[in-house]
Amino acid sequence: MTHWIILPVLLPLIGGLLQLVVRNFGLSLQRVLGLFLAGGLVALGIKILMLAQAGDTLVYELGNWPAPFGIALVLDRLSAMMVLLTSVLALAALWYASVMRVDEKGSHFHVLFQLQLFGLNGAFLTGDVFNLFVFFEVLLLASYGLLLHGSGAARTRAGLHYVVINLIGSALFLFAVGALYGAVGTLNIADMAQKVAAAPAERSGLIAAAGLLLLVVFALKAAMFPLYLWLPRAYANASAPVAAFFAIMTKVGVYAIIRVHGTVFGEEAGELAGLHMPWLLAGGLVTLVLAALGVMAARGLREQVAYLVLASVATLLAAIGLNRTEALAAGLYYLLHSTLLAGAFFLLADLIRRSRGAASDRFDTVARIQDGRWLGIGFFFAAVALAGLPPMSGFIGKIMILNAAMEHPWRWLVLTCTLSASLLIMVALVRSGSFLFFRPQEMALGEADQSGEPPKRAALWIIGSLLVTAPLLVLFAGGVMEFTTETATQLQEVPKYIEAVLEKPLTAGAR
Amino acid sequence: MEVLVATSVGVMTTCGVYLVLRASTFPVVVGLTLFSYAVNVFLFSMGRLKVGAPAVIDPAADSYADPLPQALVLTAIVIAFAMTAFVIVLALKARDELGNDHVDGLGGNLSDDEGREA
Numbered sequence: 001m002t003h004w005i006i007l008p009v010l011l012p013l014i015g016g017l018l019q020l021v022v023r024n025f026g027l028s029l030q031r032v033l034g035l036f037l038a039g040g041l042v043a044l045g046i047k048i049l050m051l052a053q054a055g056d057t058l059v060y061e062l063g064n065w066p067a068p069f070g071i072a073l074v075l076d077r078l079s080a081m082m083v084l085l086t087s088v089l090a091l092a093a094l095w096y097a098s099v100m101r102v103d104e105k106g107s108h109f110h111v112l113f114q115l116q117l118f119g120l121n122g123a124f125l126t127g128d129v130f131n132l133f134v135f136f137e138v139l140l141l142a143s144y145g146l147l148l149h150g151s152g153a154a155r156t157r158a159g160l161h162y163v164v165i166n167l168i169g170s171a172l173f174l175f176a177v178g179a180l181y182g183a184v185g186t187l188n189i190a191d192m193a194q195k196v197a198a199a200p201a202e203r204s205g206l207i208a209a210a211g212l213l214l215l216v217v218f219a220l221k222a223a224m225f226p227l228y229l230w231l232p233r234a235y236a237n238a239s240a241p242v243a244a245f246f247a248i249m250t251k252v253g254v255y256a257i258i259r260v261h262g263t264v265f266g267e268e269a270g271e272l273a274g275l276h277m278p279w280l281l282a283g284g285l286v287t288l289v290l291a292a293l294g295v296m297a298a299r300g301l302r303e304q305v306a307y308l309v310l311a312s313v314a315t316l317l318a319a320i321g322l323n324r325t326e327a328l329a330a331g332l333y334y335l336l337h338s339t340l341l342a343g344a345f346f347l348l349a350d351l352i353r354r355s356r357g358a359a360s361d362r363f364d365t366v367a368r369i370q371d372g373r374w375l376g377i378g379f380f381f382a383a384v385a386l387a388g389l390p391p392m393s394g395f396i397g398k399i400m401i402l403n404a405a406m407e408h409p410w411r412w413l414v415l416t417c418t419l420s421a422s423l424l425i426m427v428a429l430v431r432s433g434s435f436l437f438f439r440p441q442e443m444a445l446g447e448a449d450q451s452g453e454p455p456k457r458a459a460l461w462i463i464g465s466l467l468v469t470a471p472l473l474v475l476f477a478g479g480v481m482e483f484t485t486e487t488a489t490q491l492q493e494v495p496k497y498i499e500a501v502l503e504k505p506l507t508a509g510a511r
Numbered sequence: 512m513e514v515l516v517a518t519s520v521g522v523m524t525t526c527g528v529y530l531v532l533r534a535s536t537f538p539v540v541v542g543l544t545l546f547s548y549a550v551n552v553f554l555f556s557m558g559r560l561k562v563g564a565p566a567v568i569d570p571a572a573d574s575y576a577d578p579l580p581q582a583l584v585l586t587a588i589v590i591a592f593a594m595t596a597f598v599i600v601l602a603l604k605a606r607d608e609l610g611n612d613h614v615d616g617l618g619g620n621l622s623d624d625e626g627r628e629a
Contacts, residue, residue, distance in 0.1 A: 130583055141597070144597065148601070156616075157609060157615065160614065163598055163601055164543065167594055168546065171527075171550050174550040174553075175550060177554075178553050178580070178583075181557050181579070182556075182557035
């Protein structure tokens, strides 16, 4: 048993406590420590990705209690990928927060940030449903604090909605977990998959109800129709690095669906196999269309980017709902692309907002942006990538999802929804780009608004380094797709997962 | 006893749903609290209802209560307690900043960047 698996959970926890200790020595020390910790987490993420790449499902039994009696951490390709993705996004968001001094607008930013990472990594690595609930609560509690960071009335109102709806989600999570435990008598995901497959027919109704209730909870986190209404306002009103970091939060819901439902209701689950799939596909497609309409209707850039996040999650849910290995692999590729790009777009929107002074990020015709050249180039780049136009990664991701959808009975519906949503998103982004960058210069040439601040060079570099992942994902699309295909294949091999977690000799952890 | 426990979970959840759908923050907080009570009783009953059976090993016992739901309920109580405290403070903050206790903060000054640049 290797101890590497628990380090991505321990490092941010210890880091968060350290941040609390060094609080009195000033923000600059906290910044350095935070960046150091986030950098360390990226290195750890690469290390565990290499461990997982060998193809085995690695299990870490906490306190050496064998699963299913103790809590097990499970590392496979998907968890390693999510941990690395989170740490990369966290490094960029934290760096931006330090450069733009967002962290001085309230207390405990760095502490909450590390604890948020603790919750996220724990959720990605755990192999136990109740432990997943606990890590969800950790990451949610940290996210409440981060969302409200910097205060302001609009933020408080959005925060109140976010907190209340997530508390209801937590209550439903417990109902679902309790019902599953009552039906099959275990909380370990692998053991649950085994017990569900062997459950007597008269129990299947209860198990299906609990499984779908759990799907409601995860769909709430992932913001699937009709549970997405909290997202646009919360994300549009959060401070920029927090909103950028929250691009991973919806993906936690998606991850939980893949992990829990994909394992427990996988192919071996008998009559309950794939019970979540039609809901995911239908919900994903409806969300996609509504998100595209939201992108069209948004009155400010940040609201628009929030709807773009929603659109990317919807595409992802639909890709999972197609229930094919190729679609899942393409979806995971799309997940990498959309998380990094959405994070970059939120940071970019913040720079644009700052440089427009009093007009903020509203789509009004105002005086022109000072020094807007790099902002405009960045916007163009991000818009092309997120709208899914060639030659960026969004295009490759989408075309592979659609390719995998061609054998599904709903293929025409999938094609229509995805393509019309892409068209709407593209039109909306073209319109907002011309509002922000072209039209002001015609109308108000010479009377530049002095209240805006020109973008900081360092902030542009951070955004650039996130944006550059789009062409990189295209250049290395072959290798990345190979990895995501292996990941998707591993996820479909539920018996191997069960075997890895449960059928270990009792002394395997003794070393 | 099954009927009593099932009814109490049902009634508490119903009241919780009703209160959470109210328009001011205080009933919403009370509704969330009722939700967490209902969840706790529900989780507890999922270990099967047994009277007088020990949860830890006792040589004299002929049957055992399931200890796991009890541990889960403890965790859930602690988390719900912290969350209730947080949401009360947040509701007070919203009451303070928005000028009323409506969940949508009616009439409050919602200018986008207030407090951000200050």
